[in-house]
Amino acid sequence: MNRINQKLQEDKKLLSIYFTAGYPELDNTVTIIQNLEKSGVDMIEIGLPFSDPLADGPTIQASSTQALKNGMTTDVLFKQLKDIRKSVNIPLIIMGYFNPILQYGVEAFSKKCAEIGIDGLIIPDLPIEVYNEAYKTVFEKYKLLNIFLITPQTSGERIRFIDSVSNGFIYMVSSASVTGNSSGFGEEQTQYFKRIANMKLKNPQIVGFGISDNKTFLQATQDAKGAIIGSAFIKHLSKFGTNKIPEYIKQITKL
Amino acid sequence: MNRINQKLQEDKKLLSIYFTAGYPELDNTVTIIQNLEKSGVDMIEIGLPFSDPLADGPTIQASSTQALKNGMTTDVLFKQLKDIRKSVNIPLIIMGYFNPILQYGVEAFSKKCAEIGIDGLIIPDLPIEVYNEAYKTVFEKYKLLNIFLITPQTSGERIRFIDSVSNGFIYMVSSASVTGNSSGFGEEQTQYFKRIANMKLKNPQIVGFGISDNKTFLQATQDAKGAIIGSAFIKHLSKFGTNKIPEYIKQITKL
Amino acid sequence: MSYNINNKGYYGEFGGAFIPEMLYPNVEELRQNYLKVMAEPEFQKEFDKLLKDYVGRPSPLYFAKRLSAKYNTKIYLKREDLNHTGAHKINNTIGQILMAKRLGKQRIIAETGAGQHGVATATVCALMGLECIVYMGEIDIARQAPNVARMKMLGATVIPAVSGSKTLKDATNEAIRDWINNPVDTHYIIGSVVGPHPYPDMVARFQAVVSKEIQWQLKEQEGKTKPDYVIACVGGGSNAAGAYYHFLEDTNVKLIAAEAAGKGIQSGESAATSVLGNEGIIHGSKSLLMQTKDGQITEPYSISAGLDYPGIGPMHAHLYKTGRAEFISITDDEAMKAGLELCKLEGIIPAIESSHALAIFEQKTFKPNDVVVLSLSGRGDKDLETYINYFNL
């Protein structure tokens, strides 16, 4: 069973952390992953940086620009992750825009992910229809779960469709916005979380966008299976580098 | 008989000098006139300065601007000239644009000129047709000769017409140009001087524009009755004020 | 009472040709030929074709919905701003360049204030491959920089006029001086309905295409050929002359002229000739002009370079004197406000000249059913810096 599916069966609220590979230093990738696992994080999204990350806010965007400047490429990332499964067990997901993957070759990319032990992919600008038609079989061949997003604007019908195609979890965008935008959830969002919970989807939902501390983590996971922190963690990295990761995680989960 | 007609009967080439009233100093008018007469000048054109002297080149234009700044007005000029005939006998002509005369009132202006002893007027922007129709009788009533211009472009027919209306001399513009422009006469101009001479007009011609020294004076008066110096004399005034006028005139006439 | 020119070149008591003899052959040649040439079918055809394919005529008659709603009347904007080079001025320069070619001229001179006429002249000279010299006041060169750049691009020589107020009046003096010095091969393309006869009439006839279009465009949109009002700004008066032309003799069509009051009629910094001027001679014609009691022409002021002129054309002097047109003075501030309002309501940035016409709507109330045609004489691209600085944007 895929590590993601396994993890989702655990009887706990999951914390997933996003970071941009190659940031703050080119070679931080493995250190960050190892530290996150040690700190009790449940799942990791490794961001493959892109020059034009149009679904991301300024924080992740800046980290991507820096990572590219540092020399991060698809090849470099794969090289860094080559032996990651020797030391790390939690699910690893690569999050990246479609163009770099397309240029690498979708099949080659998938194969490499499988070899390394990547469990899933989040490709925000690969629409579900195109995925279904052109890439589903490749991804499945390499046992990669493709994770789809839903937003407060996604229609019930489309959510059911996404649920039907999905095979892991649904990435539930807390509010329709680029990453790193909000600061605390309001009535509207909690309503939305409830509405989705009530749909009793086949796939559990993990909430992303706007989670930055213990309070928002708890809010987000009240009805959902877990939550993803991105921008807030990138900010931590900018300040402390690879230091104090356990301390950072602790204040989120308060465990 | 009008002083101009009298002067024209003298058996000599005439030198006429133009200066802008009120320049370089407001009160120079009488001094300049007296000095010119003493220096042997035959005729004087007193320029009534105008804000927009569009037939004049930069030198006269600048002197007009300065004169107006100094406070020259039609009234001031008339006041300055009030007693001029007590000391000066040569013909005096006022040269001015039509608008200041119009604002003064053409009749009032003419009357004032007559009282002072002005002999003629040169109004470059009063066309002969308008003069004939509207102002001839007034000017004649006050015994003012109105002097008309001809240029190298004036047709033979029109020259004859101007000659027929004129009653003193014809102001023969040496080349079609604003004042102060040329430096010495060429083939074209001497041809033109000859052509006009051959027309045997009823009125003698006095050449203006482009006369600046003895050489151009002699060239201009070879066929014509006289010549007018304007810009060159203004330049002298800018340099020396009212001093050295006799010296200046001497080098022109070499008498 | 006629509001058109008579056969002696006068509108009532205004007009004529008060020119030095040096200009006589040039002006006379033009006077004898202009009507004949304009009547030639070949000339008409060439003129019309260039207006259509090159200038982009007809310029639209645009019903300004939001502006109309705001002032509770029916406002149509005659979109001269959409002409090639951005103002009505090109109608005239196209006509005059064809005239100059018919007269065998090789060299073209022009004066310019806002630079629109200079650009329009430089443009037609490039089109015809003729040499072009434009005189422009030093102050105007500074405040209409984009148009100076355009003239240079088009290959014209721009000569600064540094005398007097260093604006349009002085540029005109310089152009006339140039013409005096070049009496044979040069045609002077005057940019407004000013100057000696036949210029005011010739320019008015070239601009008359504007009111001719208004007639049929209004017919299409309102079912009638006559507006209740025609509004235009008056610098020299060419855009107004064009917009009024076919309505001059029909007194059911009321004419309104917006003049530049500058900082206010009484401020000493103004260009409102109808109020501050009186009869006199300016640039070769008898008209109304601002002058001292001695007949010295005074230096005008307006924020708008194209209205910064101490006279108006003789047609307009006559329209004013006879009461045929109502003259309304508009201050800098009123004009600027009206200009910005048009931007915000209709998405059109007007030339500051045209903004003076637009400001009429704050001065005068029209009836809901009145059809008011306003001559939007030019676009505001040349004035962006002035607007931006004024509003601190």
Added chain:
Amino acid sequence: MSYNINNKGYYGEFGGAFIPEMLYPNVEELRQNYLKVMAEPEFQKEFDKLLKDYVGRPSPLYFAKRLSAKYNTKIYLKREDLNHTGAHKINNTIGQILMAKRLGKQRIIAETGAGQHGVATATVCALMGLECIVYMGEIDIARQAPNVARMKMLGATVIPAVSGSKTLKDATNEAIRDWINNPVDTHYIIGSVVGPHPYPDMVARFQAVVSKEIQWQLKEQEGKTKPDYVIACVGGGSNAAGAYYHFLEDTNVKLIAAEAAGKGIQSGESAATSVLGNEGIIHGSKSLLMQTKDGQITEPYSISAGLDYPGIGPMHAHLYKTGRAEFISITDDEAMKAGLELCKLEGIIPAIESSHALAIFEQKTFKPNDVVVLSLSGRGDKDLETYINYFNL
């Protein structure tokens, strides 16, 4: 072989909608409605009326006599420079603002490079009284200052894009981000035939008025509806799409696209996508783009802000791939020279974008009887400073 879009939103292998889920509702709403709305007689009527009375269409098809003589062929210029706001861009913004109103949107965003699309968007927003936010690269803000001033006058908020190359690509990213953040009340008016389906097709259809006019205008002037060649510059490709549209399927009409080579194809400072690019995803559609072998989009360069884009629209990728259109790269220097030449020969100052199209005449020889229609996509007022500095005028 079809050169038009298929029912899946693709031109051959190019196109589609590669968008994050956050944009899905907006784009899907548009996709489902755009053809239906455009087909409504009411919509058509309103669109046509605004194009006529507000934009000033038809834009002339001008036979450029002196330019034709110089290159010994028959050159017609399609005068999009005469449109209100000075470029073809407004054809599309008029269409899209009407679309946005039909879809009940209250807030409009746009990206802009040269500023022409930003101005055109600010203009239609003022006309309709809608809020307008324009994203513009910091470098473009500096090099197209007049257009920034115009947007401000029109009441738009201009937000600088400071990431990446600080030009059009980055402004587009920022606009998309804004849209993601405002998924309900906001319509994104994309300024070219780029972006996710249905944008390329919708924009092309709004711009298609250009080739529709060319057909009947050519009939009037040449007695036939088809030119031998249509030339246009390609940034994103909207003016080219408009000029080609009605000729796409008729291979007797040869299509030529001028791309910006910047300082030269090999210089590393270029924007010639057809030569330097390959397949990939940019701004929501599959097309040709300039990228590293890793799929990072590279920073383009052109002296012309409107062509300074690392991709081309999917229609053009298809036209290039199939050989339907010939792509020719034009350097900065070639374009500038051609721009100045048009000023001197025809009295028209072209946008530097359009100058790239004009430079084709030095690259390619046409036959004396060839009828060559060139899309003069915009006027050069926005580029005066660049021209003046370049030529040291």
